[in-house]
Amino acid sequence: MAARIFQRSKNAMQSGKARADEWVLQFESHRPHLPDPLTGWSGGADTQAQVTIRFDTLQAAQAYAAREGIAYHLVPASTPKLKIQSYADNFR
Structure with missing residues (x-):
């Protein structure tokens, strides 16, 4: 079980x-998503992939994963790229 x-x-x-400062532990799917023949929607029978757990800090999420024996990988947070411009730049 990986997360x-x-x-x-x-x-x-x-x-x-x-809610932008909270950390999320989300389980990964072990089975491929197959399209439904009737509707065409993709889905699977892996209900563990639907589980999402929210934490206030990164350390709390890592402690939970270590306590429960869950193998995990950390996705680093992306830094926003700000485009600084003035109102006058719209008319150049």
Whole structure:
């Protein structure tokens, strides 16, 4: 049973940063996703891949994985790239 630990990104649809600082432990699927012949949607029978656990800190997520014997890999948080421009740049 493998998992990945990552930091949730900011919601792209809103300017707020709610829940952007929490860390998430998400289990990886062991079976491939197969398309449903009737609807065409992809899915699988692996219910463990649907489990998502949220933590306040990275250390809490790592401690939980170590305590439960879960192999994990850490996905580093990406740094936002800011494009600094002024209002006058729209008219150049």
